[in-house]
Amino acid sequence: MAEKTRISWVQATLLLINMVTATLILVVPAITTEAARQDAWLSALVATFGGLLLAFIFTKLQQRFPRENLLQFSITILGPVLGKVVGFLYLWYFLHLAAIIIRSFGDFLVISFMPETPVWVFIIIITILAAYAVHNGLEVIARVNILFFALVILSIVIIFFLTAKDMDFTNLTPILAEGWKPVVRGSLFPLAWIGEIVIGLMILSHLANPGEIKRVYLVTTIGVGILLLQVIIGVVATFGPEYTSHLIFPGLTGTRIISIGNFIERLEALAMVMWVGGAFTKICLVYYAGVYGMAEWFRLKDPRPLVGPAGIILVFFALIIYEHFIDFLKFATVPFPMYTLTTFEGGLPLLLLVIAILRKKGGAGNVQKNPGSNDDSSASTNSRLLEPQGNK
């Protein structure tokens, strides 16, 4: 691609963490707690380990093609026809995900803050904003995100410490009363959200130093895991597993009960900051992946003309995607993790990786020869930097 965009590993990591976390922590604790009860925090750990596995696949895949994005290297691996089919599937995934997030962004604001505002108002406004960001490219999104990330993290930390006095950690016991089964079931949903780091495959080709791919994925997954763990523990300890599973947005309700010394109260604005900041990054990133993927798919030199049409599609898609938020929660508990984990976040990347290894595609030949050099010594980094040019 003609674009000469470069982002640092910190920018990439923060983008991915913010994308997953901010939206994850509002909805996920309820769904996970419903399945795993007081063991929900174990589910978070299991999901993080699952996430590490996925991150491993993505890392290996990206390391083979450090300067190509998902759609480019699927063509390299599978050939023009099958590669295009896979690319098309991913385009669908990006659009679907973007529509889901845009809609739930609007729904959250309507349900919890502005009940009289129709949801399309939020949908259109956020889509216009995101369109503007995508139009300006990845570097802009990455820079804006650092600002948002600071706000999101600050909110999470403030909320955790201010609710600390309402927490009763005995709510987290007994441990494993029902065995591992509910824990694993509860971990599917957060895992599906962590798996969204597959979008990293669309942006990490812009990493200034491709040797840092592994670091990005590792830090992202562990960072998300820690934040998720902390939020689940906080919410379950505060409300107890039963009440938590009844709540639609436990993270929000957690901020609503903050009352310190009768004057630090009503801090829902923090939850709103968290949600709006995180959701915006997520929408931008998925939207970006969708638009640039489409451009790649249609072999366009400049993806910018696609931003507008894609935005219009997203608005309509978001409006019709489900009728009621409960529909989404129902869809999100089992069908959604199954659908994304088996295909876009797990199955397809694994398939691509296996085929790439079998067909010896990509620049990881040297990695295979001496597996010890995985821990990027500068020599192998440089050689990997040089390889893709040869491939193209």
Place this chain on the structure above:
Amino acid sequence: MIVLLLLTPGCWSRKEINDLAVILAVGLDQEPQSNQLRLTLQIAKPKSLTAGTKQAGFGPGQKPTWIISGTGDTIFEATRNLATESSRDLYWGHTILLVMGDRLARDGVNQVLDFFARAQQPREIMWIMVTRGKAEDILRSHAELESTPAQRIGFLIRSKTGLTVNLKDFVTMMTKTGINPAAPEVGLATVGLSELKKLPGPDNDEKGDQGNRKNEMPPQAKLTGTALFREAKLVGWLDRKETRGLLWLKGEATKGIITIPCPNHPKEKLSVDIMRGSTEITPSIARGKPVFTIKIKMEGDLKEVHCPLPLGEPATIHHLEKEFARDMEERVRGTFYKIQKQYAVDVIGLGNHFYRRYPQEWKILAPRWEKVFPEVGVEFQVQTSIIHSGFLTEPLEPWK
């Protein structure tokens, strides 16, 4: 960007503060005949709250709150009916207090709590309480130090002399396995003394009589004990002394005063102020039945001594500590007897403690916990220590 700037700062569902009627307290009753809900709202009158603080609570003209009441099959329906009476939009975001009449509470409160937990404006931190009689009367009560009854009750609760239960706590207790909810009970009482004493004398004309009636203190809200629930239905009450015992059992607010007779002069008394304490409940299984050990540790300071005691001697202090422990144990046992045998409601959450220790056994026990709980064996271990005895060692004695 200009378009966005024009669009985004507007708020669709904006409400200015002077368009709102801020609800301070909510009272819920069940109508005797129709079984409909009666919703009573105490609404702040901003003008009299700010400008008229000095006269707050004096005379019906300057009352800082306005009380409206309406009925409906659901709470929300009742608010819609009330909306026709209130010139401003009702705003629930600052509701401090939810009082429920006992008639409603006996019928079950989970239906009415749904509205407050589901709706967006009411906060989960509003205090929940129950009254014998009508909730409406509590809201209409008088507040002497604070400007509104709602604030008065809010401050009473925060002083932690009784149980403190907010909506979130109540819902958690209701939904959690192996525990029954409890909420503070609020009642009306004439508290405080009138400044103007009724003068003795032949002043029997009409004017004087009226004056006296005016100077009688109107009833004020007061925390009178605890309401006990089974599932979501009110089943019984604890008085104030028993409430203290319940607080110790639950390991919640542990402050308070204990007055015990002097060891050597039983007629004289001494008072200990409890500074801190902890409660530990350990479940175990003995002969196939659940058994609980409740260990209560308390630390207190000596506050007042009415009898000559050699307080300089450590032995005396140890003796007092034992006395102190015996008294506490008696009170805790009294409370426990009442909730275990009389009402059979597990408001302490023994079942939950058992579940956390023995999750598998609890599965068998849970469905019939209501029948098992009155029979469980409980062992109390009360340990007390007296840390300080104030500025004096031995009590002051006159010269002989």
